[in-house]
Amino acid sequence: MGAGAGGLSLRGARLSPEERANSSKSRAIDRALSKDHTDDLNRFKILLLGTAESGKSTIFRQMRVLHLDGYAKEDALEYLSIIHSNCMEALTQLVEACSAFGILHDITVQEDVDRFEGFKKKLRDPEGLVIPVVIGRCMDRVWQSSSMQMCYETRRFRFALLDSAKYFMDNIVRLTEDNYVPTIQDIVHCRISTTGINEIAFNHKKMDFKMVDVGGQRSERRKWIHCFDNVDMILFIVSMSDYDQLDPEDHKYNRMKQSYEIFKTIVHCDLFRHASIVLFLNKYDVFVEKLKTSPLRRSFKSYDGDNSEESARDFIKKLFRRCITDRHKFFVFETTATDTGNIDLVFGSAVAHIVNENLRSAGLHE
Numbered sequence: 001m002g003a004g005a006g007g008l009s010l011r012g013a014r015l016s017p018e019e020r021a022n023s024s025k026s027r028a029i030d031r032a033l034s035k036d037h038t039d040d041l042n043r044f045k046i047l048l049l050g051t052a053e054s055g056k057s058t059i060f061r062q063m064r065v066l067h068l069d070g071y072a073k074e075d076a077l078e079y080l081s082i083i084h085s086n087c088m089e090a091l092t093q094l095v096e097a098c099s100a101f102g103i104l105h106d107i108t109v110q111e112d113v114d115r116f117e118g119f120k121k122k123l124r125d126p127e128g129l130v131i132p133v134v135i136g137r138c139m140d141r142v143w144q145s146s147s148m149q150m151c152y153e154t155r156r157f158r159f160a161l162l163d164s165a166k167y168f169m170d171n172i173v174r175l176t177e178d179n180y181v182p183t184i185q186d187i188v189h190c191r192i193s194t195t196g197i198n199e200i201a202f203n204h205k206k207m208d209f210k211m212v213d214v215g216g217q218r219s220e221r222r223k224w225i226h227c228f229d230n231v232d233m234i235l236f237i238v239s240m241s242d243y244d245q246l247d248p249e250d251h252k253y254n255r256m257k258q259s260y261e262i263f264k265t266i267v268h269c270d271l272f273r274h275a276s277i278v279l280f281l282n283k284y285d286v287f288v289e290k291l292k293t294s295p296l297r298r299s300f301k302s303y304d305g306d307n308s309e310e311s312a313r314d315f316i317k318k319l320f321r322r323c324i325t326d327r328h329k330f331f332v333f334e335t336t337a338t339d340t341g342n343i344d345l346v347f348g349s350a351v352a353h354i355v356n357e358n359l360r361s362a363g364l365h366e
C-alpha cells in the first residue's frame with residue numbers, strides 16, 4: 001500500500017497554526033523595526049533541517065512549551081480541526097489496511113465502519129472539520145474492536161499509518177467531546193506538513209535563541225537556502241523509523257538513505273563551516289518497536305550486526321558520523337520528540353556541549 005493510500009488529503013492542504021501566526025501582519029511589523037532586527041542578529045540561530053515527517057515541527061512546538069508561554073486556549077483551538085483530520089486519516093488508513101489484509105469485522109463493528117465511511121462521504125469542508133460526539137464514539141468502537149486491534153498489533157508497520165494514530169485513536173472519545181480544547185500532548189502529536197518558514201525567539205539559560213523551522217518535503221527543500229545566513233547550529237532531524245521505508249515522494253529511494261544524502265550535502269556546505277552540527281536520531285521509540293519485526297539488514301545490506309537496538313543504532317550513528325570532518329563541532333542524541341521531558345533534557349545538553357566547545361576553542365575552558 002502506498003504512503004497515505006486512500007487517506008484524506010487534509011493535512012498539508014492549508015496553513016498550520018504556526019504559519020498563520022508567522023504570516024504577513026506580524027512579520028511585516030517585526031521586520032520594520034530595526035531594533036528587533038539588530039536583536040535578531042545577536043541571537044543564537046538554530047536551523048531545523050531534515051526530511052518530511054522527521055519531527056522538526058514537533059521539536060519547534062516543544063520549544064514553545066518549554067521556553068515560551070505554551071499554548072493559550074485560543075491558540076490551542078487552532079489545532080482542533082487538524083487533530084480531527086488526523087483522527088479521520090488514521091482510522092481511514094486502519095480500515096483500508098483491514099480490507100487489504102482480508103481482516104473481517106463482526107457485524108456490529110462493520111455497521112460502525114459503514115457509519116464512519118458515510119460521515120466521511122458527506123464531509124464538505126475539511127478546513128473546519130469537527131467530528132461530532134456520536135461519530136467519535138463510533139470511531140472508538142471500531143478502534144477498540146478485536147479485529148482492528150489485531151490488525152494494528154500484528155501489521156502496523158506493513159502499511160502507511162500516521163505516527164500518532166494510536167495516540168489519537170486511544171483518545172478519540174476525549175478529543176471529540178463537546179467543548180474539547182487540545183492539550184499540549186495533543187498538539188505535539190498532531191501532524192501537518194510545513195509549507196513555509198517559521199521562526200520563534202526564546203531565552204534559555206540566559207542565552208537568546210532563534211529557531212527556524214522549514215518543510216522537509218521535496219518542494220519545500222528548495223526554500224531552505226533562504227534561511228542559510230548566520231546559522232550558529234544546524235539541528236538535523238533524522239527519523240530512525242525510516243530505515244525500512246521508501247521515500248513517499250520517490251519510491252526508488254530508501255527514506256533513511258535519502259535523509260543521509262541530504263545530511264551529507266548540508267554538512268559539506270561551506271556556509272556552515274563554523275556552525276555546530278547537532279543530529280537528533282528521532283522517533284527512537286518507534287525504531288525500538290520496529291526492530292522487533294523488521295531487521296535492519298533487510299534495508300542496509302552492509303549491516304552485519306544482530307538486530308539488537310544498540311547494534312542497529314550504532315550502525316546508523318556511524319553512517320551519519322562518516323560525513324563529519326575534524327573541523328565540525330558535532331553532537332548526536334537519540335530522541336523522542338513527542339516526549340517533552342526528553343526534549344528538555346536533550347536540548348539543554350546539546351546547548352551546554354556547544355557552549356563548552358565554543359569556550360574551549362576560545363581558550364577560555366579546560
Ligand SMILES: Nc1nc2c(ncn2[C@@H]2O[C@H](COP(=O)(O)OP(=O)(O)OP(=O)(O)O)[C@@H](O)[C@H]2O)c(=O)[nH]1
Pocket residue numbers: 050051052053054055056057058059163164188189190191192193194195214215216217282283284285286335336337338
Ligand atoms: N512516536 C513518535 N512520533 C513522533 C516523534 N517525533 C515526531 N513524531 C510525530 O511525527 C509526525 C510528524 O512530525 P512533524 O514534526 O510534523 O514532522 P516535520 O519534520 O515537521 O515534517 P515536515 O513539516 O513535513 O517537514 C507528527 O505526528 C509527530 O507527532 C517521535 O519521536 N516519536
Ligand SMILES: [Mg+2]
Pocket residue numbers: 056057058192193194213214215216
Ligand atoms: Mg514541519
